[in-house]
Amino acid sequence: xxxxFLQAFIYLSxxxxxxxxxxxxxxxxxxxxxxxxxxxxxxxGLVGDETTSIQHVxxxxxxxxxxxxxxxxxxxxxxxxxNKLIGLGGLQVGLTTAGVTGIALAFGxxxxxxxxxxxxxxxxxxxxxxxxxxxxNLEKAEGARNAFSVLLFQDIAVIPMLAFVPLLALPDLVEAxxxxxxxxxxxxxxxxxxxxxxxxxxxxxxxxxxxxVVVGGHFLSRPLFKYVAKSGLREIFTATSLMLVxxxxxxxxxxxxxxxxxxxxxxxxxxxSEFRHELxxxxxxxxxxxxxxxFITVGAGINxxxxxxxxxxxxxxxxxxxxxxxxxxxxxxxxxxIKKSNRWLFALSLAQAGEFGFVLLSFSVQNHVLPQEIxxxxxxxxxxxxxxxxxxxxxxxxxxxPKYQKTENDREPDTIEETGNVIIAGAGRFGQIVTRLLxxxxxxxxxxxxxxxxxxxxxxxxxxxxxxxxxxxxxxxxAGIEKASVIVISIDNKExxxxxxxxxxxxxxxxKIIARAFDRGHSxxxxxxxxxxxxxxxYFSALEAGKQALKDVGFHPFQVEQQKNAFIAIENKGADKMxxxxxxxxxxxxxxxxxxxxxIELEEAISSAMNDDRADKxxxxxRGWTPPPKGYADLDKHTIE
Numbered sequence: 001x002x003x004x005f006l007q008a009f010i011y012l013s014x015x016x017x018x019x020x021x022x023x024x025x026x027x028x029x030x031x032x033x034x035x036x037x038x039x040x041x042x043x044x045g046l047v048g049d050e051t052t053s054i055q056h057v058x059x060x061x062x063x064x065x066x067x068x069x070x071x072x073x074x075x076x077x078x079x080x081x082x083n084k085l086i087g088l089g090g091l092q093v094g095l096t097t098a099g100v101t102g103i104a105l106a107f108g109x110x111x112x113x114x115x116x117x118x119x120x121x122x123x124x125x126x127x128x129x130x131x132x133x134x135x136x137n138l139e140k141a142e143g144a145r146n147a148f149s150v151l152l153f154q155d156i157a158v159i160p161m162l163a164f165v166p167l168l169a170l171p172d173l174v175e176a177x178x179x180x181x182x183x184x185x186x187x188x189x190x191x192x193x194x195x196x197x198x199x200x201x202x203x204x205x206x207x208x209x210x211x212x213v214v215v216g217g218h219f220l221s222r223p224l225f226k227y228v229a230k231s232g233l234r235e236i237f238t239a240t241s242l243m244l245v246x247x248x249x250x251x252x253x254x255x256x257x258x259x260x261x262x263x264x265x266x267x268x269x270x271x272x273s274e275f276r277h278e279l280x281x282x283x284x285x286x287x288x289x290x291x292x293x294x295f296i297t298v299g300a301g302i303n304x305x306x307x308x309x310x311x312x313x314x315x316x317x318x319x320x321x322x323x324x325x326x327x328x329x330x331x332x333x334x335x336x337x338i339k340k341s342n343r344w345l346f347a348l349s350l351a352q353a354g355e356f357g358f359v360l361l362s363f364s365v366q367n368h369v370l371p372q373e374i375x376x377x378x379x380x381x382x383x384x385x386x387x388x389x390x391x392x393x394x395x396x397x398x399x400x401x402p403k404y405q406k407t408e409n410d411r412e413p414d415t416i417e418e419t420g421n422v423i424i425a426g427a428g429r430f431g432q433i434v435t436r437l438l439x440x441x442x443x444x445x446x447x448x449x450x451x452x453x454x455x456x457x458x459x460x461x462x463x464x465x466x467x468x469x470x471x472x473x474x475x476x477x478x479a480g481i482e483k484a485s486v487i488v489i490s491i492d493n494k495e496x497x498x499x500x501x502x503x504x505x506x507x508x509x510x511x512k513i514i515a516r517a518f519d520r521g522h523s524x525x526x527x528x529x530x531x532x533x534x535x536x537x538x539y540f541s542a543l544e545a546g547k548q549a550l551k552d553v554g555f556h557p558f559q560v561e562q563q564k565n566a567f568i569a570i571e572n573k574g575a576d577k578m579x580x581x582x583x584x585x586x587x588x589x590x591x592x593x594x595x596x597x598x599x600i601e602l603e604e605a606i607s608s609a610m611n612d613d614r615a616d617k618x619x620x621x622x623r624g625w626t627p628p629p630k631g632y633a634d635l636d637k638h639t640i641e
Contacts, residue, residue: 010047011054014040015292025390030127030355033292034383037299047300054297061290062359063249064283066260069155070267071276088146088336089153092350095328096122100321112168116369119161120361120378121321125354126151128389132349136393143345146338150350158356159264163257165360166367193254202256209255213248213262217269225275241282291355298358298379306376314377318384322392326351341396341404348392348400352385416466419480420444425470425500426490427454430516430537434488439463446479471500473507481508489531490516497522498529505530524579543567570605 014036022032040046097118104114129147138144193205221244228240248266249259270276307314329347338346361379364370370378422438424431427449435458438445447465449455458465468475470491481487487504491497501515515531517523523534543564550560 007047007054010040011293011296015296019292029292030125030295031386031390033295034299034386037296038302039299040296041300042302042304054293058290058294058297060249060259061287061292061294062356063259063263064245064287065291066155066159067245067263067267068280068283068287070264070269071271071280072267084146084149084336085153088332089150089157091332091335092150092328093122093154093157095332096325099324099328103320103324113370113374116165116168116360116364117378119165120357120364120382121325121353123154123158123354123356123360124151124325124350125352125386125389126155127355128352128386129349132390132393136397138345141342141345142338143333143342143349146333146336146342146346147349154354154356158359159261161360162260162363165364165369168364169368191254192256205255206257209251209257209262210265212251213266214269217266221270221273222275225273225278229275237278238282241279242286244279245283295355295358298362299383302379302383303376306373307380310377314380314384317377317381318388321353321381322351322385322388341401344400345396348396349389351392352389353382354386357382416446416468416478416480418444418446418464419483420446421483421485422446423448423470423476423479423481423484423487424490425449425487426492426516427451427458427465428490428492431488431490432458434490435463435465446484448475448479471496471503473503476504481511484508484511486512486514488514488516494518494522494525498525501526501529501531527579573605 015033018036018039019029019032022035023029097115099118100121101111101114101118104117105111109117129151133139133141133144133147197205224240225237228237244266245263248262252259252262270279273279326347329350330343333343333346358379361370361375361382365372365375420443422443422445424435424445424447427435427447428451431447431449432454435445435447445463447455447458447463448468448470449465450467450469452467455465455467466479468479470476470479470489481504489497489500491500497515501513504511504513512533513531514533514535515526517526517534517536519536523536526534547560547564550563551557555563
């Protein structure tokens with residue numbers, strides 16, 4: 001028993017140390033687990049022969065992962081994505097598999113092994129790619145969205161691959177396995193419901209089993225979950241979720257099918273269930289832990305002798321694989337009209353092999369499709385390609401993306417045909433609303449932005465706008481700054497806004513400057529630069545949210561309007577004093593104790609004003625309200641509290 005505790009402690013300690021470090025350096029959690037396994041296995045030898053046995057248990061994490069993938073695949077969503085899912089994803093898997101298989105055949109490898117290698121290498125790393133997209137805020141990029149479609153198709157394609165791979169078993173390996181199995185038959189007998197059945201009966205059993213999963217998942221799961229939910233015990237719901245996944249996996253194993261196939265199918269059936277999110281939250285921790293354990297065992301099982309003895313071969317295969325996949329993806333990007341930098345993002349992000357490659361390799365060895373020595377070499381190629389993936393994203397960020405941004409910025413500004421009384425510098429979400437309001441009131445505007453998409457969007461709704469950098473003096477001159485009354489600055493760059501305010505205030509002092517501030521510190525900087533009016537981008541929307549919250553907890557609308565106006569008045573009153581303190585301090589000490597003290601005093605003044613009886617001191621905005629009846633606050637006090 002002590003030995004199990006020690007092994008568990010070693011595996012968990014390695015994960016706790018390595019995974020956070022890997023994520024901090026942008027390598028992703030999967031690589032962290034692999035590194036942890038390499039360190040405790042081949043490097044310092046803390047784990048040994050038990051790794052293979054643990055890997056069989058940890059592979060259940062893959063079963064859970066495919067159940068969760070199935071839960072995400074609502075039929076409506078799949079239908080909406082059908083073109084890119086089947087077209088882009090299907091072509092990527094098909095062309096990569098064909099390319100790798102053809103190259104392997106050219107080197108004299110048998111067709112079954114070649115095809116298996118092609119299937120393994122056609123998959124990319126869902127875990128690394130999606131996590132990197134999230135960390136770099138690339139999820140909304142066109143290249144990232146197309147990459148997600150391909151990854152989704154790959155995750156689905158794993159299911160038929162797991163069903164197909166055993167059909168490619170090598171006769172020599174099967175015979176060797178049979179001889180070993182006959183020797184071990186005295187000690188262990190595998191449970192099976194289909195052993196000795198004729199072919200027709202075996203087919204019926206499989207159809208019946210799949211029917212049980214589909215029909216039972218659709219009609220029986222809801223009453224079961226409702227019954228369990230009534231108990232109010234979260235741990236019982238967790239037990240039910242695990243029971244469902246384990247039961248389906250066991251049924252599939254008993255009839256000779258892949259457990260992953262059954263749980264994936266069950267996930268798809270339950271995708272529209274009202275208990276879907278509860279299932280996900282209960283299964284996710286177990287899936288994550290078991291998958292992590294699986295990747296640690298993969299790392300621990302890497303044979304460094306194979307790496308050192310075949311170093312040139314492993315490196316060549318890795319680089320060759322990434323070049324082949326990158327080329328296939330780049331060609332598909334052309335075909336599907338993925339443009340500019342997104343084309344490179346799409347190709348580079350998916351050029352590696354993936355974590356499911358380890359699953360297929362392990363599965364292929366168990367089913368006598370690949371010899372152990374070939375599988376070890378291929379595992380090194382998969383792992384190394386995943387290790388190199390962060391480097392591809394760095395290449396995209398530092399080399400490719402700047403070139404496309406430079407090309408876009410070098411575009412000649414549009415010819416400004418008509419100037420207006422108000423110049424809008426920046427046509428993002430803030431600038432667009434200002435422009436629409438002014439245009440609706442027949443105020444002529446000149447809208448400038450360096451983002452072509454924003455300009456096109458405004459032109460579609462018949463608002464004249466021009467491509468160009470408003471921070472450039474010659475463009476401002478062309479836009480008619482000398483004759484303009486107002487300039488509204490809403491550029492998404494703090495320093496650029498500040499510099500533009502300073503330039504306009506110095507050169508065109510008669511022009512009123514309205515500037516959008518990102519936060520309190522930025523508003524102080526703009527005030528110091530000379531902006532006439534400063535609007536915090538979140539201030540008024542936050543006030544509206546606060547007003548609604550006060551109403552929802554029981555405050556009368558009249559009282560809410562009073563409190564809002566009092567809040568604004570006290571804020572404005574204290575703003576000058578806080579600005580003076582901020583301005584006089586050095587840049588490092590602008591938020592020192594003195595500023596903090598003033599801020600606390602401001603909060604106390606606001607709190608005091610909120611509790612004052614303001615009687616007849618109504619502002620103009622309050623006069624349209626009917627005051628609450630006498631004693632209203634006392635009547636609803638229990639609601640407010």
